[in-house]
Amino acid sequence: MPAKLIEREMRTENLPHIWCPGCSHGSTMRALCQAIENAGLERKNTIIVSGIGCSSRAVGYLNFDTIHTTHGRALAFATGIKLAKPQLNVIVLTGDGDISAIGGNHLIHACRRNIGITCIVLNNNIYGMTGGQYSPTTPSGDYATTAPYGNIDRDFDIPLLAKSAGATFTARVTAYGINEAIKVMERAIRHKGFSVVDVASICPSYYGRKNKKGDVVKMLQWQRDNSVPVKAAEKMSKEELQGKIITGIFNDEQYPEYTDEYEKIIERAGGR
Amino acid sequence: MKKLVTDTSWCKGCGICAAFCPREVLKIIEDKVFVEKEENCIRCGQCELRCPDYAIWLEEDKNE
Numbered sequence: 556m557p558a559k560l561i562e563r564e565m566r567t568e569n570l571p572h573i574w575c576p577g578c579s580h581g582s583t584m585r586a587l588c589q590a591i592e593n594a595g596l597e598r599k600n601t602i603i604v605s606g607i608g609c610s611s612r613a614v615g616y617l618n619f620d621t622i623h624t625t626h627g628r629a630l631a632f633a634t635g636i637k638l639a640k641p642q643l644n645v646i647v648l649t650g651d652g653d654i655s656a657i658g659g660n661h662l663i664h665a666c667r668r669n670i671g672i673t674c675i676v677l678n679n680n681i682y683g684m685t686g687g688q689y690s691p692t693t694p695s696g697d698y699a700t701t702a703p704y705g706n707i708d709r710d711f712d713i714p715l716l717a718k719s720a721g722a723t724f725t726a727r728v729t730a731y732g733i734n735e736a737i738k739v740m741e742r743a744i745r746h747k748g749f750s751v752v753d754v755a756s757i758c759p760s761y762y763g764r765k766n767k768k769g770d771v772v773k774m775l776q777w778q779r780d781n782s783v784p785v786k787a788a789e790k791m792s793k794e795e796l797q798g799k800i801i802t803g804i805f806n807d808e809q810y811p812e813y814t815d816e817y818e819k820i821i822e823r824a825g826g827r
Numbered sequence: 828m829k830k831l832v833t834d835t836s837w838c839k840g841c842g843i844c845a846a847f848c849p850r851e852v853l854k855i856i857e858d859k860v861f862v863e864k865e866e867n868c869i870r871c872g873q874c875e876l877r878c879p880d881y882a883i884w885l886e887e888d889k890n891e
C-alpha cells in the first residue's frame with residue numbers, strides 16, 4: 556500500500572511510472588496532487604488535460620477525469636471543455652515543448668482571453684520524450700541533440716511571456732523548492748482567470764547529460780544554489796541574474812474571466 | 828509518532844532522498860533505498876516530498 560495521498564489521487568495500478576530515475580516529473584505530479592487536495596477540488600468537478608511529452612504522460616497516472624490530447628493542443632481542448640462546462644476546474648499539465656513550441660499560439664491566446672484554466676508547465680528545457688532536441692526554453696549556448704555546437708536561439712521566459720500576453724496569474728517554482736511549488740500551485744488553482752505556473756524541472760537523461768550537469772542530486776543542488784526570489788531579483792542587475800532561476804509569483808490580478816463574459820453574450824443574444 | 832515506510836519495488840535508486848535528508852538517515856544500497864539510522868529520523872517528510880517514485884513516506888503508526 557503506497558502513501559495515502561498517492562492512493563487517493565493516483566491510479567496506483569499504473570505505478571511505478573515510466574519516467575527515468577530522478578526525473579522531476581514524478582515529484583511534481585505528487586506536488587500537484589497535494590495542491591489539488593489543499594485547494595479542496597472535488598474529483599467530480601475536476602478535469603486534467605495534457606498534450607504529448609514525458610510530462611504529458613502524467614495524466615495516465617492521475618485518478619481524475621483526464622484527457623491525453625495531441626502534441627501542443629492541450630489548451631485548445633481545455634478551452635473547449637471550459638466553454639462547454641464552465642463550472643469545471645480545468646487543469647492543463649504540459650511540457651516546455653508542448654506549450655511553448657508547437658503549442659505557443661494556443662498559450663498566448665489562452666492568456667489573452669484570461670480563460671479560467673490552470674496551466675502547469677513541467678519545464679525541463681528540452682524535448683525529453685523524443686530524445687533531447689532543444690526546445691524554446693533551452694538556454695542560449697546550451698547543448699541538445701539538435702544543437703551539438705550550442706543553441707543560438709534565445710530562450711523564452713514562460714511566465715514573462717504569459718504575463719505579457721495577458722495571463723492574470725504567473726509564477727515560477729522549482730523541482731528543488733517543492734514545498735513552495737505546492738503552495739503556488741494551490742494559489743494558481745484557486746485563481747479566477749488564466750494562471751500559469753512554470754516548474755523549473757530536471758531531465759537528467761537528456762538535458763542533464765548533454766550539458767554535463769552531473770547526476771540528479773547535482774541538478775537539484777544547482778537549482779537550490781541558483782534560485783533567486785522575485786523580490787531579491789528586483790534589486791539585482793541583468794548581469795547578476797545571468798543563469799539564475801527567478802522564483803515566486805510575478806503577477807496576481809483580477810480581470811473579467813472569459814467564460815463569464817461569454818455567458819453574458821449568450822444572455823444578451825437571448826439564449827438563456 | 829509517524830512511521831517511516833519504504834517500498835523498494837518502486838524505488839529507482841536515484842539517491843535524492845538520501846542526499847537531501849537533513850539527518851543522514853538513508854543510504855542507497857545496490858540501487859535501492861535503505862533506512863540505515865531510523866533513530867535519527869526527525870519525521871520532516873523531505874524524503875517523501877522529493878521522491879519521484881513515491882517509494883518512501885511517513886505514515887501513522889497503527890500500533891500506537
Ligand SMILES: Cc1ncc(C[n+]2csc(CCOP(=O)(O)OP(=O)(O)O)c2C)c(N)n1
Binds near residue numbers: 679684685690
Ligand atoms: C504533431 C507532433 N509533432 C511532433 C511530435 C513528437 N513529439 C512528441 S513529444 C515531443 C516534445 C515533448 O517535449 P516537452 O513537451 O518539453 O515534454 P518532455 O518530454 O520534455 O516532458 C515531440 C516533439 C508529436 N508527437 N506530434
Ligand code: SF4
Binds near residue numbers: 577684759
Ligand atoms: S527523458 Fe527526461 S523528461 Fe523524459 S522521463 Fe527521462 S528524465 Fe524525464
Ligand code: SF4
Binds near residue numbers: 871872
Ligand atoms: S523524514 Fe526527514 S529525517 Fe526522516 S528520513 Fe525522511 S528526510 Fe530524513
Ligand code: SF4
Binds near residue numbers: 844880
Ligand atoms: S528518492 Fe525515491 S526513488 Fe530515489 S532513491 Fe530515494 S526512495 Fe528510491
Ligand SMILES: [Mg+2]
Binds near residue numbers: 608
Ligand atoms: Mg520538456
